[in-house]
Amino acid sequence: xxxxxxxxxxxxxxxxxxxxxxxxxxxxxxxxxxxxxxxxxxxxxxxxxxxxxxxxxxxxxxxxxxxxxxxxxxxxxxxxxxxxxxxxxxxxxxxxxxxxxxxxxxxxxxxxxxxxxxxxxxxxxxxxxxxxxxxxxxxxxxxxxxxxxxxxxxxxxxxxxxxxxxxxxxxxxxxxxxxxxxxxxxxxxxxxxxxxxxxxxxxxxxxxxxxxxxxxxxxxxxxxxxxxxxxxxxxxxxxxxxxxxxxxxxxxxxxxxxxxxxxxxxxxxxxxxxxxxxxxx
Numbered sequence: 469x470x471x472x473x474x475x476x477x478x479x480x481x482x483x484x485x486x487x488x489x490x491x492x493x494x495x496x497x498x499x500x501x502x503x504x505x506x507x508x509x510x511x512x513x514x515x516x517x518x519x520x521x522x523x524x525x526x527x528x529x530x531x532x533x534x535x536x537x538x539x540x541x542x543x544x545x546x547x548x549x550x551x552x553x554x555x556x557x558x559x560x561x562x563x564x565x566x567x568x569x570x571x572x573x574x575x576x577x578x579x580x581x582x583x584x585x586x587x588x589x590x591x592x593x594x595x596x597x598x599x600x601x602x603x604x605x606x607x608x609x610x611x612x613x614x615x616x617x618x619x620x621x622x623x624x625x626x627x628x629x630x631x632x633x634x635x636x637x638x639x640x641x642x643x644x645x646x647x648x649x650x651x652x653x654x655x656x657x658x659x660x661x662x663x664x665x666x667x668x669x670x671x672x673x674x675x676x677x678x679x680x681x682x683x684x685x686x687x688x689x690x691x692x693x694x695x696x697x698x699x700x701x702x703x704x705x706x707x708x709x710x711x712x713x714x715x716x717x718x719x720x721x722x723x724x725x726x727x728x729x730x731x732x733x734x735x736x737x738x739x740x741x742x743x744x745x746x747x748x749x
Contacts, residue, residue, distance in 0.1 A: 472594045472737045472746070473611050476603030479554035481507065483598070484576040486569070488653035489728045491593070492577055493600055496552040499524055503578050507593060507600055509651035509738065510725055511582035512629035515548065515564050518578045522546040522566040530566060537567030537678050556589065556602050567678060583630030583740075590741035593651050595732045596748075604741035611746070614737065619746040622696055624649065626743050633722050634745060637694040640666045648725040649738055649745055656693075658724035660686060660706035661717075667691060669706055679714035683707040698749060702730055 481491040486506070494502025503521055519541050523529055530544035537543055548561040569575060585591070592601040610621035624632040625646070637644040641662055663669070669686035676682050684707060691704040709724070710717045731738070737746040 472596060472599075472614055473592050473601055473604055473739060475592065475601035475605075477554040477556045477601070479600045479602070481593075481598045481600050486575075486577055489732075490577065490652045491598070491600070491728070493553065493581075495581075497521070497525060497548060498550060504576060505579045505581050506577045507586070507651050508580040508582050509586065509593065510631065510648055511580050512584065512631065513565055513580065513582035514584040514588065515551065515561055516580045516582065517546065517548070517564060517566050518568050518575070519544065519566055521578050522564070525549075535680065536565075537569070538676070539568040539571055541568055543567045554600070554602060558585075558589070583632075585630075586740040587626070587630040592740060593731075593738045595728075595737065596735035604739060607742045610742075610744055611739070614746050618748055619735075619737070620696075620698065620749045622745040622747065624743045624745055627721055630740075631722070632738060632740060632743065632745070634695065636724075636726075638663075639692050639694075645723040646721065648722045649731075650725040650727045651731065651738065653725075653727040653729075654703070654705060655727055655730035655733070656691060656702045656704040656724065657709075657727060658691070658704055658706050659709045659720065660684075661708060662723055663691075663706055667704075667706075672705065675707055675712060677712045677714065679712070681711050681714050683709075683711040695747070 484492050491507040492504045532542040535542045544566040545563045551558045589602045590604045592604045632649040633646045635644040636647045669688045672685045672687040674682045686706040688704045692701045735748040
């Protein structure tokens with residue numbers, strides 16, 4: 469594994485199938501085994517764990533604080549004394565959210581490393597090398613080695629919750645909209661109300677959110693878009709993202725996401741330290 473950017477730590481990422489493709493890495497929480505966590509560029513948390521792991525940390529069940537997640541156990545909170553990953557150590561993690569993705573005790577994912585972790589750890593996700601890089605140096609200038617390899621550097625917009633976004637132009641709606649740069653799921657997901665009547669789409673069932681909603685999903689074989697004038701196209705899914713998040717439309721900060729499949733197809737590198745998207749052109 470040759471990382472795209474110099475970093476203090478480089479960790480290999482495994483790809484799993486869980487409602488689309490996702491990266492997983494094993495972390496040490498002091499339980500005598502590696503705990504598989506999803507690297508989630510759309511999850512606005514530092515760390516989350518499933519109930520079974522959290523209960524092992526504290527030695528018993530945790531009280532439910534709200535209805536959230538995919539099981540009746542809802543959401544709890546736990547303090548995690550130490551997390552070790554690839555030679556890096558993170559200590560004193562307070563009020564870590566606890567919720568389940570399913571009732572399966574041997575699920576391939578037992579928690580998440582979210583956007584707040586990726587930002588705080590100065591991380592980069594290298595889709596060309598299947599690597600998570602930690603301790604990346606911060607720079608206002610793009611990485612010259614990547615530019616020399618044919619990458620285009622796109623400056624991103626950092627949200628307060630750690631998500632990386634860019635403005636993407638869609639000819640179908642004749643304007644640019646903010647899109648989250650994600651590490652999970654399919655190629656492209658878009659906010660359906662913006663595109664309804666402007667893009668041919670077919671019904672594809674229902675999604676299910678941890679907030680308890682079930683928005684309708686639609687699919688399109690091809691949607692054209694531009695990133696800083698560079699044309700791309702991709703298959704896309706559509707759903708009402710406000711309904712998915714169980715929030716008011718006005719609270720949406722982005723209108724979709726570029727996901728795992730698109731990132732991997734374009735050898736992308738997401739640099740959370742310096743706020744750049746690198747994509748092979």
